Amino acid sequence: MKIGIYGQFYHENSEIYIQMLLDALQKREAEVVIEENFLGIINQNQDITKNFSAFSTFTKLDASFDLFFSIGGDGTILKAVTFVADLGIPIVGINTGRLGFLATIQKEEMTESLNQILEGEYSISERSxxxxxxxxxxxxxxxxxxxxxxxxxxxxxxxxxxxxxxxxxxxxxxxxxxxxxxxxxxxxxxxxxxxxxxxxxxxxxxxxxxxxxxxxxxxxxxxxxxxxxxxxxxxxxxxxxxxxxxxxxxxxxxxxxxxxxxxxxFTIKLLQLHDDSFIKTLRKKLLWGEDKRN
The missing domain is CATH 2.60.200.30 (Probable inorganic polyphosphate/atp-NAD kinase; domain 2)
Incomplete structure (x- = not known):
């Protein structure tokens, strides 16, 4: 399995989730390739416990990647789209930002969601x-x-x-x-x-x-x-x-x-966990269905 990873900058405590992702991928013996500038940010951060300088880097993607992880908020996913373009690589958004409307993984559910993805327990949402x-x-x-x-x-x-x-x-x-x-x-x-x-x-x-x-x-x-x-x-x-x-x-x-x-x-493929849906995301992100009278 060949995995691409991209991020723009660090949100608060991002290093925790970057470390979890990299550790999980290494355990699966995945081939991990990190966007060049983001790898520089990772290696400058003192809270990351390993030196990832030896990881391969990319400035452009090709069709050989199986998944593309975007670490950050919705803006980072939109930037990730410019790398993927018409290659058809599924994007997995890890939300370390605020709203995270497009994200596949919320940081509070990182471990369980990662396991599901690496076991192939997901669907693809194609976006125009x-x-x-x-x-x-x-x-x-x-x-x-x-x-x-x-x-x-x-x-x-x-x-x-x-x-x-x-x-x-x-x-x-x-x-x-x-x-x-x-x-x-x-x-x-x-x-x-x-x-x-x-x-x-x-x-x-x-x-x-x-x-x-x-x-x-x-x-x-x-x-x-x-x-x-x-x-x-x-x-x-x-x-x-x-x-x-x-x-x-x-x-x-x-x-x-x-x-x-x-x-x-062409379309963009956003990875979606089986127990997630657009309706569920609306309820969660826009607070629909919540009784505020109490």
């Missing part, structure tokens, strides 16, 4: 992505022109609103006067879109959602559309440029640049 193309082309967008959560356009260096002219399947929808517009996948519906009033969408639904950010026209509401749709955006405003974000990656584009957003031709 968005791809972005611009006219004229932008070097800032390529080659990582995809997003698991959302693609968003936002105003830049101004307090003024921007106008986001929006077409769906070449048919004019509306022009949003707002701080921006989010195009979110079902996976991303519990992220930025949700905080802007968007709906929660089950990951198995074949939909995207358009969610305006602080719209001036108060009748502008989030809109759920089929994920077979092609979305075209053009932004204008008082500034000459605006921002487009793909999950955590940000690019600057000139006004009137045409942005084409579609469903990606």
């Amino acid at each position: 992505l968005l791809t972005v193309e611009t006219f004229p082309k932008s070097e800032e967008i390529q080659p990582l022109n995809f997003a698991l959560n959302e693609v968003a356009v936002n105003r830049r260096n101004t307090t003024s609103m921007i106008k986001v002219e929006t077409l769906v399947n070449d048919k004019y929808l509306t022009s949003y006067w707002s701080d921006g517009l989010i195009v979110a996948t079902p996976t991303g519906s519990t992220g930025y879109s949700l905080s802007c009033g968007g709906p929660v969408i089950d990951p198995d639904a074949n939909n995207f959602v358009l969610t305006p950010i602080a719209p001036h026209n108060l009748n502008a509401r989030p809109l759920v559309i089929p994920d077979s749709s092609t979305i075209s955006l053009k932004v204008s405003g008082r500034e000459n440029t605006f921002l487009v974000s793909m999950d955590s990656r940000i690019a600057t584009l000139e006004n009137e640049t045409e942005i084409i957003i579609k469903k990606a031709p």
